[in-house]
Amino acid sequence: MAMIAIHAMIHALALGCSNILVTPGASSDGAALVGDNDDNSRRLGAVYRAPAAHHAPGVQRDIYDFDSGELLGKVSEPSNAFNVISRGNDHGVVMSETTHGGLYNLTGGKGNILDYGNLMVETLKRAPTAREAVKIVAQLADEYGYASSMEGFSISDGTECWYMEIIGKGEYGKGLLWVALRVPDGYLTANANQARITQFLPCDDPNTCMMAADVVTFAIKHGLYDGKPTDRHFSFSDIYDPVTPTGARFCEARVWYVFQQLADPADFDAQYYLPYAQGNNLTRRMPLWVRPKAKVSRADVHRLLSSKYEGSWLDPSKDVGAGPEHSPYRWNGGSWSVDGKWYVNERVIGTPATAWHFVASVRATKEKEGKEEGKEEEGGLPKAMRAILWWGTDDHAWSPKIPLYGA
Numbered sequence: 166m167a168m169i170a171i172h173a174m175i176h177a178l179a180l181g182c183s184n185i186l187v188t189p190g191a192s193s194d195g196a197a198l199v200g201d202n203d204d205n206s207r208r209l210g211a212v213y214r215a216p217a218a219h220h221a222p223g224v225q226r227d228i229y230d231f232d233s234g235e236l237l238g239k240v241s242e243p244s245n246a247f248n249v250i251s252r253g254n255d256h257g258v259v260m261s262e263t264t265h266g267g268l269y270n271l272t273g274g275k276g277n278i279l280d281y282g283n284l285m286v287e288t289l290k291r292a293p294t295a296r297e298a299v300k301i302v303a304q305l306a307d308e309y310g311y312a313s314s315m316e317g318f319s320i321s322d323g324t325e326c327w328y329m330e331i332i333g334k335g336e337y338g339k340g341l342l343w344v345a346l347r348v349p350d351g352y353l354t355a356n357a358n359q360a361r362i363t364q365f366l367p368c369d370d371p372n373t374c375m376m377a378a379d380v381v382t383f384a385i386k387h388g389l390y391d392g393k394p395t396d397r398h399f400s401f402s403d404i405y406d407p408v409t410p411t412g413a414r415f416c417e418a419r420v421w422y423v424f425q426q427l428a429d430p431a432d433f434d435a436q437y438y439l440p441y442a443q444g445n446n447l448t449r450r451m452p453l454w455v456r457p458k459a460k461v462s463r464a465d466v467h468r469l470l471s472s473k474y475e476g477s478w479l480d481p482s483k484d485v486g487a488g489p490e491h492s493p494y495r496w497n498g499g500s501w502s503v504d505g506k507w508y509v510n511e512r513v514i515g516t517p518a519t520a521w522h523f524v525a526s527v528r529a530t531k532e533k534e535g536k537e538e539g540k541e542e543e544g545g546l547p548k549a550m551r552a553i554l555w556w557g558t559d560d561h562a563w564s565p566k567i568p569l570y571g572a
Contacts, residue, residue, distance in 0.1 A: 186319040
């Protein structure tokens with residue numbers, strides 16, 4: 166093994182961020198849950214804050230790329246900016262992200278200003294609800310251009326949960342190609358570095374589906390899809406981020422494990438989908454969301470975001486690299502070849518490369534009919550208290566968690 170370690174060529178995949186999104190009807194206490202591992206150790210321990218503020222017309226702020234620190238340009242401040250702490254705001258909206266990558270030629274583009282991190286911040290500064298957050302993401306990218314690769318956003322305000330996938334237009338222009346689907350209440354979803362929205366047409370009910378007007382016609386125009394704009398076979402994932410054996414094994418396998426642990430067997434047959442998670446059968450695409458076999462608690466989400474495939478076929482503590490102590494720790498997601506054969510270290514969910522993480526508990530507050538606008542009903546939470554992020558730094562399994570409110 167030592168000789169293999171010395172001579173093998175290691176391919177370290179920079180795959181970051183695992184997300185879990187649980188609707189209120191699927192959670193044990195009626196609060197929506199948003200879980201996020203930000204697996205980019207360059208941002209170790211960073212808590213971002215954008216304070217609430219009123220801005221005069223024309224006030225702008227510099228946009229520095231979240232990953233590289235490069236100055237990308239300026240954006241106008243909203244007249245009434247909400248407070249943002251980490252990934253929550255003072256109206257009870259929480260967003261998490263996972264990077265998919267997608268088609269390389271649709272990344273960046275000259276004059277595009279908003280990278281994914283700043284796009285989230287600017288959205289949270291403006292969005293009073295999850296549904297409005299979806300619209301604002303698209304509006305901001307149309308105005309300023311999108312400077313990053315494909316992303317998946319999990320968004321909740323405690324009432325609605327939306328999952329949104331976005332990719333830019335590269336050198337073809339500003340704006341986004343995107344689809345957002347509302348997760349049905351009573352269901353949960355998970356996402357990890359691989360686009361998961363397949364067929365979604367007709368997207369004609371804004372209560373359940375929203376999309377870019379040109380999401381299909383763009384693909385037809387640029388030779389990515391041979392079909393009609395209304396073709397129900399159109400798959401967002403298959404066109405803009407086609408799944409590969411690597412994408413299945415290192416990304417979708419994390420979703421497979423979350424579903425294996427939480428899903429009602431009527432919605433998810435773990436053995437049937439295992440060949441897909443192994444990267445062996447890419448035709449067995451998993452469902453986008455599932456019902457849980459039991460109501461999901463915040464502790465369940467913390468446990469899964471700390472997990473290393475325990476007890477499953479993918480469990481690294483049982484492979485040849487585990488040693489006599491059955492250690493699950495490896496160079497996470499590494500691959501190498503020996504004598505023409507390829508080998509991998511599994512890309513587990515809970516990794517030491519995590520910069521920071523959280524599980525947000527988001528409660529809805531309905532305004533009582535007849536009361537002054539903005540006043541919450543008796544016994545309800547003020548908007549500023551609705552979203553609490555139980556936040557930690559580094560490996561999810563070992564870090565103490567501190568409470569961060571969006572306010």
